[in-house]
Amino acid sequence: MLYHAEVTIELKSGMLDPEGTTIKRALEHLGYQTKKVSTAKKYTIQLDSNSADIARQKVDEMCQKIIANPIIHNYTIELREA
């Protein structure tokens, strides 16, 4: 079965997010007041697997080993059959 995973990587709370802060300021110049703007990166990964559980576990391993840096990032995984 082919699975489609969407991995979202965000900075942990408390980490500086200069890009988010700059975008927030630009929004203010355009007249939009926001409470907070944060940046995130999204990766889409397609993989073959016998089950959704195994596919999720594999993607989680990938996140821990390379896609995220657990010191500064949180990540979420959304998985569906492709």
Added chain:
Amino acid sequence: MKIAIVQFGGSNCDLDVLHVLKDVMGIDAELVWYKENNLDRFDGVIIPGGFSYGDYLRAGAIAARTPIMDSIKKIANEGKPVMGICNGFQILAESGLLDGALATNRYPKFRCEWTHLRVETTNTPFTSKFKKGEIIQIPIAHMEGNFYADSITLDKLNENEQVAVRYVDKNGHLSNDVNPNGSQENIAGIINAERNVIGLMPHPERASESILGSEDGIKMFHSMVDYISHN
């Protein structure tokens, strides 16, 4: 004595480091491509600066997971000195050989300028030629040099004198104004608990000849060579 200078796709300070070691210091050094899987013939390793793998994913993230890192970890475990400069520091942090992470600069811009640094410890193979508290000048050139570690790790780095250098003003005082990237506690370089693996955001190879404006950086290479000669 032979020192390895590791080259990844995108390394770009490799030849500068080679020039300082070979031409300025007369030390036997060799460029080593990242596919090399045995570094046993070397007495020390330098991971130079650059943009390995285009900084894809995160600065240093891809290089940290190439096979040569296993050989570098082996060298480190044997107690041989390993120095990571700039992208090399990012690679060592990503590989887990050093604590913390290098996040995007507080003001998200590439900063290439001279910095004053205070030598926080001389008890490392890379800073033994300095005096403790000495103010030195070495330039930086990076966009991801904002050192971050959780508070437990930060406490440990301070307690064990693992902070090697901090950004200061010319009189040696710490302040936010002279912190070029937002690093916690103005940290510019750290060493591992075993005290043989160092990561430096400043580029000592760019301050190793008087024509470059400072010779403070070469003392780091002299310290390293001295350590190798005595071990």
